[in-house]
Amino acid sequence: MTRTGIIGGGAAGLFAACFLKKNGASFTLLEKGTECGRKLLLTGHGRCNLTNRKPVSELVQGYHEASRFMKSALSSFTPEDVMTFVQNELKVPLKEEENNRIFPVSDKASDIRDALVKYIDSGNIKTDFEAVDIVKDGDKFRIRSKDKREITVDKVIVATGGKTFPVTGSDGKSYDMITGALGHKVTPLYPALTGIPVAGKDKEFTSSLSGVSVYAGAGLYLDNRKKNKTEGDVLFTHDGLSGPAITELARDIPSDVNAHDGWIELDFTPGRDETEVDKELLEQMRLHPDTKLTTLGSKYVPQSVSNAIGKRAGVTDIYSSDVTRDGRKEFVKNIKHLHMTIARQPKFETAYVTRGGADLSEIDRKTCGSKIMPGVYIIGEALDVDGISGGYNLQAAISEAYIAVRAIMC
Numbered sequence: 001m002t003r004t005g006i007i008g009g010g011a012a013g014l015f016a017a018c019f020l021k022k023n024g025a026s027f028t029l030l031e032k033g034t035e036c037g038r039k040l041l042l043t044g045h046g047r048c049n050l051t052n053r054k055p056v057s058e059l060v061q062g063y064h065e066a067s068r069f070m071k072s073a074l075s076s077f078t079p080e081d082v083m084t085f086v087q088n089e090l091k092v093p094l095k096e097e098e099n100n101r102i103f104p105v106s107d108k109a110s111d112i113r114d115a116l117v118k119y120i121d122s123g124n125i126k127t128d129f130e131a132v133d134i135v136k137d138g139d140k141f142r143i144r145s146k147d148k149r150e151i152t153v154d155k156v157i158v159a160t161g162g163k164t165f166p167v168t169g170s171d172g173k174s175y176d177m178i179t180g181a182l183g184h185k186v187t188p189l190y191p192a193l194t195g196i197p198v199a200g201k202d203k204e205f206t207s208s209l210s211g212v213s214v215y216a217g218a219g220l221y222l223d224n225r226k227k228n229k230t231e232g233d234v235l236f237t238h239d240g241l242s243g244p245a246i247t248e249l250a251r252d253i254p255s256d257v258n259a260h261d262g263w264i265e266l267d268f269t270p271g272r273d274e275t276e277v278d279k280e281l282l283e284q285m286r287l288h289p290d291t292k293l294t295t296l297g298s299k300y301v302p303q304s305v306s307n308a309i310g311k312r313a314g315v316t317d318i319y320s321s322d323v324t325r326d327g328r329k330e331f332v333k334n335i336k337h338l339h340m341t342i343a344r345q346p347k348f349e350t351a352y353v354t355r356g357g358a359d360l361s362e363i364d365r366k367t368c369g370s371k372i373m374p375g376v377y378i379i380g381e382a383l384d385v386d387g388i389s390g391g392y393n394l395q396a397a398i399s400e401a402y403i404a405v406r407a408i409m410c
Ligand SMILES: Cc1cc2nc3c(=O)[nH]c(=O)nc-3n(C[C@H](O)[C@H](O)[C@H](O)COP(=O)(O)OP(=O)(O)OC[C@H]3O[C@@H](n4cnc5c(N)ncnc54)[C@H](O)[C@@H]3O)c2cc1C
Pocket: 007, 008, 009, 010, 011, 012, 013, 030, 031, 032, 033, 036, 037, 038, 039, 040, 042, 043, 044, 045, 048, 049, 050, 051, 129, 130, 131, 132, 159, 160, 161, 162, 164, 165, 168, 169, 170, 171, 174, 351, 352, 353, 379, 380, 381, 382, 390, 391, 392, 393, 394, 395, 397
Protein backbone atom coordinates (compact mmCIF):
# COMPACT_ATOMS: atom_id res chain seq x y z
CA MET A 1 0.00 0.00 0.00
CA THR A 2 1.26 3.49 -0.89
CA ARG A 3 2.43 5.35 2.23
CA THR A 4 2.34 9.15 2.29
CA GLY A 5 4.29 11.48 4.55
CA ILE A 6 2.61 14.83 5.14
CA ILE A 7 4.97 17.54 6.39
CA GLY A 8 3.11 20.20 8.38
CA GLY A 9 0.03 19.88 10.56
CA GLY A 10 -1.74 23.13 9.67
CA ALA A 11 -5.02 23.48 7.81
CA ALA A 12 -3.63 22.07 4.54
CA GLY A 13 -1.83 19.11 6.14
CA LEU A 14 -4.73 18.23 8.44
CA PHE A 15 -7.27 18.21 5.60
CA ALA A 16 -4.89 16.18 3.39
CA ALA A 17 -4.63 13.65 6.23
CA CYS A 18 -8.44 13.50 6.52
CA PHE A 19 -8.83 12.86 2.80
CA LEU A 20 -6.22 10.08 2.93
CA LYS A 21 -7.97 8.60 5.96
CA LYS A 22 -11.34 8.70 4.21
CA ASN A 23 -9.74 6.76 1.33
CA GLY A 24 -8.33 4.17 3.74
CA ALA A 25 -4.76 5.13 2.77
CA SER A 26 -1.61 4.76 4.87
CA PHE A 27 -0.02 8.05 6.00
CA THR A 28 1.89 9.84 8.74
CA LEU A 29 1.42 13.53 9.51
CA LEU A 30 4.65 15.15 10.70
CA GLU A 31 4.31 18.37 12.71
CA LYS A 32 7.23 20.25 14.19
CA GLY A 33 5.24 21.75 17.08
CA THR A 34 3.76 20.00 20.08
CA GLU A 35 0.27 20.22 18.58
CA CYS A 36 -1.36 20.60 15.18
CA GLY A 37 -3.37 23.52 13.83
CA ARG A 38 -2.01 26.35 15.95
CA LYS A 39 -2.67 28.95 13.25
CA LEU A 40 -6.08 27.43 12.57
CA LEU A 41 -7.01 28.21 16.19
CA LEU A 42 -6.39 31.91 15.53
CA THR A 43 -8.40 32.13 12.33
CA GLY A 44 -11.40 34.44 12.14
CA HIS A 45 -10.48 35.94 15.53
CA GLY A 46 -10.82 32.46 17.06
CA ARG A 47 -14.07 31.76 15.17
CA CYS A 48 -12.54 30.29 11.95
CA ASN A 49 -13.89 31.75 8.74
CA LEU A 50 -13.60 28.35 7.07
CA THR A 51 -14.65 29.20 3.54
CA ASN A 52 -16.75 31.51 1.41
CA ARG A 53 -19.89 30.31 -0.32
CA LYS A 54 -19.49 32.42 -3.47
CA PRO A 55 -19.73 30.58 -6.78
CA VAL A 56 -16.32 29.33 -7.93
CA SER A 57 -16.37 31.69 -10.95
CA GLU A 58 -16.46 34.63 -8.49
CA LEU A 59 -14.33 33.09 -5.74
CA VAL A 60 -11.44 32.47 -8.12
CA GLN A 61 -11.05 36.24 -8.66
CA GLY A 62 -9.90 36.58 -5.03
CA TYR A 63 -6.49 34.96 -5.59
CA HIS A 64 -4.67 37.79 -7.40
CA GLU A 65 -1.99 36.45 -9.81
CA ALA A 66 -2.86 32.83 -8.83
CA SER A 67 -6.49 32.99 -10.01
CA ARG A 68 -5.87 30.87 -13.09
CA PHE A 69 -3.82 28.33 -11.11
CA MET A 70 -6.56 28.00 -8.46
CA LYS A 71 -9.43 27.35 -10.87
CA SER A 72 -8.79 23.63 -11.13
CA ALA A 73 -8.44 23.04 -7.36
CA LEU A 74 -11.47 25.17 -6.46
CA SER A 75 -13.65 23.51 -9.10
CA SER A 76 -12.55 20.06 -7.89
CA PHE A 77 -13.37 20.76 -4.23
CA THR A 78 -15.75 23.69 -3.94
CA PRO A 79 -16.88 25.62 -0.86
CA GLU A 80 -20.03 23.45 -0.90
CA ASP A 81 -17.81 20.34 -0.82
CA VAL A 82 -15.86 21.78 2.13
CA MET A 83 -19.11 22.43 3.99
CA THR A 84 -20.45 18.95 3.25
CA PHE A 85 -17.20 17.34 4.42
CA VAL A 86 -16.96 19.38 7.62
CA GLN A 87 -20.61 18.88 8.53
CA ASN A 88 -21.04 15.22 7.51
CA GLU A 89 -17.60 13.75 8.21
CA LEU A 90 -16.21 16.00 10.95
CA LYS A 91 -19.68 16.55 12.44
CA VAL A 92 -19.14 20.29 12.96
CA PRO A 93 -22.29 22.32 12.11
CA LEU A 94 -21.66 25.47 10.07
CA LYS A 95 -23.45 28.78 9.49
CA GLU A 96 -23.29 31.52 6.87
CA GLU A 97 -22.67 35.18 7.74
CA GLU A 98 -22.51 38.37 5.65
CA ASN A 99 -20.51 38.30 2.43
CA ASN A 100 -21.05 34.52 2.17
CA ARG A 101 -18.51 33.81 4.91
CA ILE A 102 -18.84 30.39 6.60
CA PHE A 103 -18.12 29.79 10.31
CA PRO A 104 -18.78 26.96 12.77
CA VAL A 105 -22.13 27.46 14.55
CA SER A 106 -20.23 27.31 17.86
CA ASP A 107 -18.02 30.27 16.78
CA LYS A 108 -15.03 28.19 17.92
CA ALA A 109 -12.08 27.52 15.64
CA SER A 110 -11.02 24.89 18.18
CA ASP A 111 -14.07 22.79 17.22
CA ILE A 112 -12.75 22.53 13.66
CA ARG A 113 -9.17 21.82 14.75
CA ASP A 114 -10.20 19.22 17.34
CA ALA A 115 -12.56 17.47 14.91
CA LEU A 116 -9.80 17.25 12.27
CA VAL A 117 -7.32 15.73 14.75
CA LYS A 118 -9.94 13.27 16.02
CA TYR A 119 -10.86 12.20 12.48
CA ILE A 120 -7.21 11.61 11.55
CA ASP A 121 -6.54 9.60 14.72
CA SER A 122 -3.53 10.53 16.88
CA GLY A 123 -1.78 7.25 15.91
CA ASN A 124 -1.17 8.77 12.47
CA ILE A 125 0.36 12.01 13.82
CA LYS A 126 3.97 12.53 14.90
CA THR A 127 4.44 15.86 16.67
CA ASP A 128 7.86 17.37 17.56
CA PHE A 129 9.10 16.21 14.15
CA GLU A 130 10.73 19.10 12.30
CA ALA A 131 11.48 17.92 8.77
CA VAL A 132 14.69 19.42 7.41
CA ASP A 133 15.40 17.23 4.40
CA ILE A 134 13.65 15.09 1.82
CA VAL A 135 15.91 12.59 0.08
CA LYS A 136 14.87 10.67 -3.04
CA ASP A 137 15.88 7.03 -2.62
CA GLY A 138 14.88 4.92 -5.65
CA ASP A 139 11.12 5.18 -5.89
CA LYS A 140 10.85 6.12 -2.18
CA PHE A 141 11.50 9.29 -0.19
CA ARG A 142 13.29 9.56 3.14
CA ILE A 143 12.09 12.46 5.28
CA ARG A 144 14.68 13.47 7.84
CA SER A 145 14.03 15.44 11.01
CA LYS A 146 16.23 18.04 12.65
CA ASP A 147 17.06 15.55 15.44
CA LYS A 148 18.12 12.91 12.88
CA ARG A 149 15.00 10.74 12.89
CA GLU A 150 13.85 9.44 9.52
CA ILE A 151 10.75 7.97 7.93
CA THR A 152 10.51 6.36 4.51
CA VAL A 153 7.44 6.97 2.35
CA ASP A 154 6.25 6.58 -1.24
CA LYS A 155 4.74 10.07 -1.62
CA VAL A 156 5.33 13.37 0.16
CA ILE A 157 2.91 16.24 0.74
CA VAL A 158 4.68 19.45 1.78
CA ALA A 159 2.25 21.62 3.78
CA THR A 160 4.65 23.72 5.81
CA GLY A 161 2.78 27.04 5.55
CA GLY A 162 4.12 30.54 4.98
CA LYS A 163 6.12 32.99 7.06
CA THR A 164 3.56 34.97 9.03
CA PHE A 165 2.62 34.57 12.70
CA PRO A 166 5.82 32.51 13.26
CA VAL A 167 4.74 31.62 16.81
CA THR A 168 2.30 29.18 15.19
CA GLY A 169 5.15 27.19 13.62
CA SER A 170 5.08 28.53 10.08
CA ASP A 171 8.17 30.70 10.33
CA GLY A 172 9.42 30.50 6.75
CA LYS A 173 12.37 28.20 7.51
CA SER A 174 10.87 25.41 5.43
CA TYR A 175 11.31 27.38 2.21
CA ASP A 176 14.95 26.26 2.49
CA MET A 177 13.78 22.65 2.20
CA ILE A 178 11.60 23.55 -0.79
CA THR A 179 14.49 25.22 -2.60
CA GLY A 180 17.28 22.95 -1.34
CA ALA A 181 15.98 19.37 -1.12
CA LEU A 182 13.28 19.77 -3.77
CA GLY A 183 15.08 22.22 -6.05
CA HIS A 184 12.03 24.47 -6.43
CA LYS A 185 12.12 28.21 -6.98
CA VAL A 186 10.48 30.34 -4.27
CA THR A 187 9.12 33.72 -5.37
CA PRO A 188 9.79 36.82 -3.22
CA LEU A 189 7.88 36.82 0.08
CA TYR A 190 5.71 39.71 1.29
CA PRO A 191 3.49 40.03 4.35
CA ALA A 192 -0.13 40.23 3.16
CA LEU A 193 -3.50 41.02 4.74
CA THR A 194 -2.21 43.33 7.44
CA GLY A 195 -2.33 46.98 8.51
CA ILE A 196 0.10 49.55 7.09
CA PRO A 197 2.26 51.72 9.40
CA VAL A 198 2.56 55.40 8.47
CA ALA A 199 5.33 57.86 9.28
CA GLY A 200 5.86 61.07 11.26
CA LYS A 201 3.00 63.59 11.16
CA ASP A 202 0.76 61.09 9.43
CA LYS A 203 1.20 58.74 12.38
CA GLU A 204 0.14 61.56 14.73
CA PHE A 205 -2.92 62.04 12.50
CA THR A 206 -3.98 58.36 12.53
CA SER A 207 -3.20 57.90 16.19
CA SER A 208 -5.39 60.88 17.12
CA LEU A 209 -8.25 59.07 15.34
CA SER A 210 -7.38 55.58 16.60
CA GLY A 211 -10.45 53.33 16.48
CA VAL A 212 -12.40 55.47 13.98
CA SER A 213 -13.53 53.67 10.82
CA VAL A 214 -14.52 55.43 7.57
CA TYR A 215 -15.60 54.22 4.14
CA ALA A 216 -13.05 55.39 1.56
CA GLY A 217 -11.21 54.66 -1.62
CA ALA A 218 -7.56 53.74 -0.99
CA GLY A 219 -4.66 53.77 -3.44
CA LEU A 220 -1.11 52.49 -2.95
CA TYR A 221 1.56 54.56 -4.72
CA LEU A 222 5.25 53.76 -5.17
CA ASP A 223 7.45 56.38 -6.85
CA ASN A 224 4.39 58.21 -8.17
CA ARG A 225 2.96 55.06 -9.76
CA LYS A 226 -0.36 53.65 -8.58
CA LYS A 227 0.31 50.00 -7.71
CA ASN A 228 -3.16 49.05 -6.52
CA LYS A 229 -6.47 50.50 -5.37
CA THR A 230 -9.36 49.33 -3.22
CA GLU A 231 -12.55 50.70 -1.72
CA GLY A 232 -14.07 49.82 1.67
CA ASP A 233 -13.72 50.47 5.37
CA VAL A 234 -10.51 52.13 6.54
CA LEU A 235 -9.62 51.96 10.22
CA PHE A 236 -7.28 54.51 11.82
CA THR A 237 -4.90 52.92 14.34
CA HIS A 238 -2.19 54.04 16.77
CA ASP A 239 0.51 53.48 14.16
CA GLY A 240 -1.23 53.76 10.83
CA LEU A 241 -4.08 52.40 8.77
CA SER A 242 -5.97 49.13 8.82
CA GLY A 243 -9.42 47.78 7.88
CA PRO A 244 -10.40 45.75 4.80
CA ALA A 245 -9.58 48.48 2.22
CA ILE A 246 -6.04 48.81 3.60
CA THR A 247 -5.06 45.23 4.44
CA GLU A 248 -5.66 44.21 0.82
CA LEU A 249 -2.95 46.72 -0.24
CA ALA A 250 -0.18 45.42 2.06
CA ARG A 251 0.89 42.60 -0.31
CA ASP A 252 2.33 45.16 -2.75
CA ILE A 253 4.65 46.90 -0.28
CA PRO A 254 8.29 45.85 -0.86
CA SER A 255 10.84 45.43 1.95
CA ASP A 256 12.80 48.40 0.54
CA VAL A 257 9.77 50.70 0.49
CA ASN A 258 11.87 53.37 2.21
CA ALA A 259 14.11 53.55 -0.85
CA HIS A 260 10.99 54.48 -2.81
CA ASP A 261 8.48 57.21 -2.28
CA GLY A 262 5.62 55.08 -0.91
CA TRP A 263 2.27 56.40 0.22
CA ILE A 264 -1.40 55.58 0.64
CA GLU A 265 -3.93 58.02 -0.71
CA LEU A 266 -7.40 58.06 0.83
CA ASP A 267 -10.45 59.41 -0.97
CA PHE A 268 -13.40 59.94 1.37
CA THR A 269 -15.85 60.63 -1.46
CA PRO A 270 -15.01 57.85 -3.92
CA GLY A 271 -16.82 58.17 -7.23
CA ARG A 272 -17.27 61.94 -6.86
CA ASP A 273 -15.23 64.51 -8.70
CA GLU A 274 -13.07 66.94 -6.68
CA THR A 275 -14.55 69.95 -8.49
CA GLU A 276 -18.06 68.73 -7.71
CA VAL A 277 -17.26 68.33 -3.98
CA ASP A 278 -15.59 71.75 -3.92
CA LYS A 279 -18.59 73.38 -5.60
CA GLU A 280 -20.99 71.71 -3.17
CA LEU A 281 -18.94 72.79 -0.15
CA LEU A 282 -18.71 76.36 -1.46
CA GLU A 283 -22.50 76.46 -1.76
CA GLN A 284 -22.87 75.11 1.81
CA MET A 285 -20.44 77.77 3.06
CA ARG A 286 -22.50 80.47 1.32
CA LEU A 287 -25.70 79.16 2.92
CA HIS A 288 -24.11 78.74 6.40
CA PRO A 289 -21.57 81.56 6.86
CA ASP A 290 -21.70 81.23 10.67
CA THR A 291 -20.91 77.52 10.66
CA LYS A 292 -17.34 76.24 10.95
CA LEU A 293 -15.93 74.66 7.79
CA THR A 294 -15.06 71.49 9.73
CA THR A 295 -18.71 71.18 10.81
CA LEU A 296 -19.78 71.34 7.18
CA GLY A 297 -17.07 68.76 6.43
CA SER A 298 -18.97 66.20 8.51
CA LYS A 299 -21.19 65.72 5.46
CA TYR A 300 -18.27 63.71 3.99
CA VAL A 301 -16.46 62.17 6.97
CA PRO A 302 -17.16 61.62 10.70
CA GLN A 303 -16.81 64.86 12.70
CA SER A 304 -13.56 63.70 14.34
CA VAL A 305 -11.98 63.05 10.94
CA SER A 306 -13.25 66.40 9.60
CA ASN A 307 -11.65 68.12 12.60
CA ALA A 308 -8.33 66.34 12.00
CA ILE A 309 -8.43 67.23 8.30
CA GLY A 310 -9.30 70.83 9.20
CA LYS A 311 -6.22 70.98 11.43
CA ARG A 312 -4.07 69.62 8.62
CA ALA A 313 -5.52 72.14 6.14
CA GLY A 314 -5.05 75.01 8.59
CA VAL A 315 -8.77 75.83 8.88
CA THR A 316 -9.46 74.71 12.45
CA ASP A 317 -12.18 76.76 14.19
CA ILE A 318 -12.63 79.04 11.19
CA TYR A 319 -16.18 80.04 10.27
CA SER A 320 -17.22 79.59 6.66
CA SER A 321 -17.42 83.33 6.00
CA ASP A 322 -13.74 83.68 7.01
CA VAL A 323 -12.30 80.71 5.13
CA THR A 324 -10.04 81.71 2.24
CA ARG A 325 -10.23 80.14 -1.19
CA ASP A 326 -6.88 78.41 -0.56
CA GLY A 327 -8.07 77.13 2.85
CA ARG A 328 -11.20 75.62 1.29
CA LYS A 329 -9.24 74.10 -1.61
CA GLU A 330 -6.74 72.55 0.84
CA PHE A 331 -9.59 71.11 2.93
CA VAL A 332 -11.23 69.54 -0.15
CA LYS A 333 -7.85 68.26 -1.36
CA ASN A 334 -7.46 66.37 1.93
CA ILE A 335 -10.98 64.94 1.65
CA LYS A 336 -10.20 63.67 -1.86
CA HIS A 337 -6.46 62.89 -1.66
CA LEU A 338 -5.35 62.40 1.95
CA HIS A 339 -1.67 61.49 1.60
CA MET A 340 -0.23 59.07 4.18
CA THR A 341 3.49 58.26 3.92
CA ILE A 342 4.28 54.56 4.46
CA ALA A 343 6.76 54.13 7.34
CA ARG A 344 8.07 50.66 6.41
CA GLN A 345 6.99 47.29 5.10
CA PRO A 346 4.42 45.74 7.48
CA LYS A 347 5.76 42.92 9.69
CA PHE A 348 5.46 39.20 8.93
CA GLU A 349 4.85 38.68 12.65
CA THR A 350 1.41 40.27 12.47
CA ALA A 351 0.38 39.61 8.86
CA TYR A 352 -2.33 37.04 8.20
CA VAL A 353 -0.88 35.47 5.07
CA THR A 354 2.29 35.33 2.99
CA ARG A 355 2.41 36.50 -0.58
CA GLY A 356 4.97 34.42 -2.48
CA GLY A 357 6.14 30.83 -2.05
CA ALA A 358 6.84 27.81 -4.25
CA ASP A 359 6.77 29.08 -7.84
CA LEU A 360 3.53 27.98 -9.54
CA SER A 361 5.22 27.45 -12.91
CA GLU A 362 6.84 24.35 -11.36
CA ILE A 363 3.58 22.95 -9.93
CA ASP A 364 0.90 20.99 -11.80
CA ARG A 365 -2.28 22.92 -11.10
CA LYS A 366 -4.48 19.82 -11.56
CA THR A 367 -2.70 17.92 -8.75
CA CYS A 368 -0.43 20.37 -6.89
CA GLY A 369 2.32 17.88 -7.83
CA SER A 370 5.91 19.00 -8.28
CA LYS A 371 7.04 19.08 -11.90
CA ILE A 372 10.64 18.91 -10.64
CA MET A 373 10.32 15.98 -8.25
CA PRO A 374 7.45 13.63 -9.19
CA GLY A 375 5.85 12.05 -6.12
CA VAL A 376 6.07 15.28 -4.12
CA TYR A 377 3.07 17.62 -3.72
CA ILE A 378 3.18 21.16 -2.35
CA ILE A 379 -0.04 22.63 -0.90
CA GLY A 380 -1.33 25.46 1.29
CA GLU A 381 0.48 28.68 2.03
CA ALA A 382 3.85 27.13 1.10
CA LEU A 383 2.72 27.78 -2.49
CA ASP A 384 2.77 31.19 -4.14
CA VAL A 385 -0.98 31.61 -3.56
CA ASP A 386 -2.60 34.22 -1.31
CA GLY A 387 -6.25 35.11 -1.25
CA ILE A 388 -8.24 38.09 -0.08
CA SER A 389 -9.86 37.90 3.35
CA GLY A 390 -13.19 36.16 3.84
CA GLY A 391 -12.32 32.43 4.04
CA TYR A 392 -10.37 32.37 0.78
CA ASN A 393 -7.07 31.18 2.24
CA LEU A 394 -8.44 28.19 4.12
CA GLN A 395 -10.55 27.25 1.10
CA ALA A 396 -7.40 27.31 -1.06
CA ALA A 397 -5.50 25.10 1.41
CA ILE A 398 -8.37 22.58 1.56
CA SER A 399 -8.97 22.41 -2.21
CA GLU A 400 -5.25 21.95 -2.84
CA ALA A 401 -5.12 19.18 -0.21
CA TYR A 402 -8.01 17.48 -1.99
CA ILE A 403 -6.45 17.46 -5.47
CA ALA A 404 -3.09 16.27 -4.12
CA VAL A 405 -4.74 13.33 -2.34
CA ARG A 406 -6.89 12.57 -5.38
CA ALA A 407 -3.71 12.30 -7.47
CA ILE A 408 -1.99 10.10 -4.86
CA MET A 409 -4.99 7.74 -4.75
CA CYS A 410 -5.03 7.27 -8.55
C1 LIG B 1 -4.47 35.57 12.80
C2 LIG B 1 -4.86 34.88 11.51
C3 LIG B 1 -6.20 34.75 11.20
C4 LIG B 1 -6.57 34.13 10.00
N1 LIG B 1 -7.90 33.96 9.73
C5 LIG B 1 -8.28 33.32 8.60
C6 LIG B 1 -9.66 33.05 8.34
O1 LIG B 1 -10.53 33.30 9.17
N2 LIG B 1 -9.97 32.44 7.16
C7 LIG B 1 -9.01 32.06 6.24
O2 LIG B 1 -9.37 31.53 5.19
N3 LIG B 1 -7.70 32.25 6.50
C8 LIG B 1 -7.32 32.85 7.66
N4 LIG B 1 -5.98 33.01 7.92
C9 LIG B 1 -4.99 32.42 6.99
C10 LIG B 1 -4.91 30.89 7.20
O3 LIG B 1 -4.82 30.62 8.58
C11 LIG B 1 -3.72 30.27 6.48
O4 LIG B 1 -3.75 30.65 5.12
C12 LIG B 1 -3.74 28.75 6.61
O5 LIG B 1 -3.64 28.38 7.96
C13 LIG B 1 -2.60 28.12 5.82
O6 LIG B 1 -2.59 26.75 6.09
P1 LIG B 1 -1.25 25.89 5.91
O7 LIG B 1 -1.59 24.53 6.40
O8 LIG B 1 -0.73 26.06 4.56
O9 LIG B 1 -0.19 26.58 6.86
P2 LIG B 1 -0.18 26.68 8.47
O10 LIG B 1 -1.55 26.71 8.99
O11 LIG B 1 0.72 27.80 8.78
O12 LIG B 1 0.46 25.30 8.92
C14 LIG B 1 1.79 24.93 8.62
C15 LIG B 1 2.21 23.92 9.64
O13 LIG B 1 3.44 23.31 9.25
C16 LIG B 1 4.27 23.17 10.37
N5 LIG B 1 5.65 23.13 9.89
C17 LIG B 1 6.35 24.13 9.30
N6 LIG B 1 7.56 23.70 8.94
C18 LIG B 1 7.64 22.40 9.30
C19 LIG B 1 8.65 21.40 9.21
N7 LIG B 1 9.83 21.67 8.65
N8 LIG B 1 8.41 20.16 9.70
C20 LIG B 1 7.21 19.86 10.26
N9 LIG B 1 6.21 20.77 10.40
C21 LIG B 1 6.42 22.01 9.91
C22 LIG B 1 3.96 24.38 11.23
O14 LIG B 1 4.32 24.19 12.57
C23 LIG B 1 2.44 24.51 11.02
O15 LIG B 1 1.73 23.75 11.98
C24 LIG B 1 -5.58 33.62 9.11
C25 LIG B 1 -4.23 33.74 9.46
C26 LIG B 1 -3.87 34.35 10.65
C27 LIG B 1 -2.41 34.44 11.02
